Amino acid sequence: MTRYAVPFLTALLLLAGAGCDNSGVVDSGARDGELGSEAFAVVNAEDAFANIEDATFVVPMVMNPVFSGGHFFRHPSHPRRPGSHLRAILRELDLSREQIDEIRALIRAHREEIQLALQGLREVNLEILEAAEAERQEILDQLEAGEITAEEAQEMIHALNHATREAIRNNPANQPFLDAICQAKRDLLEAIGAILDPDQKSQWDDWVSTLQGDCFSDAA
Secondary structure, three states: OOOOHHHHHHHHHHHHHHHOOOOOOOOOHHHHHHHHHHEEEOOOHHHEEEEEEOOOOOOOEEOOOOOOOOOOOOOOOOOOOOOOOHHHHOOOOOHHHHHHHHHHHHHHHHHHHHHHHHHHHHHHHHHHHHHHHHHHHHHHHHHHHHOHHHHHHHHHHHHHHHHHHHHHOOOHHHHHHHHHHHHHHHHHHHHOOOHOOOOOOOOOOOHHHHOOOOOOOOOO
16 A cells, blocks of 8 residues: 555545534535425426427327426426425525425425326316317328418417417316315425424425415415
């Protein structure tokens, strides 16, 4: 072993020890990075609507399963709805390791709870998607028959996609599933508040009181 090997190994051991924290305190940089992960994104009805893929000449419009890939998760820097990702508020609370792990588990349970509601949203909109597919096929038939140009067909499919998205979003049959998702989301926020200390809870309640959107319009 060279004269440089012992100091080098010692330094590695010190660094490894610094990364292992048994005190329950989380390094602020590590905490910030962790809280920005998908594990702290709250899945909601907007994810189901965001997972609609437009029809083209080649494929029909589809409403993908919300849990199919992971790209649907709200990025912490660009949430579409207040509260869709919890990084911004959680990073301010100086959470312990135990609290971070508990919140992660609560969000995981929340996702499992709303899967049936998300599946219900897809099922009640299948007829709308099937009608759109029939109309897409008519457009393709007109194109093949030379009755319309490719540019006209493209414009018609674009308009069809827009109309179908609006029909899905405004489908009255969505409401029971939207209500279930909203209630689950409010329950999640309450459960997170219950594991915080008084100072953290005060900050959390202030933040929750600022949330907007359908899930909070009539929430206490």
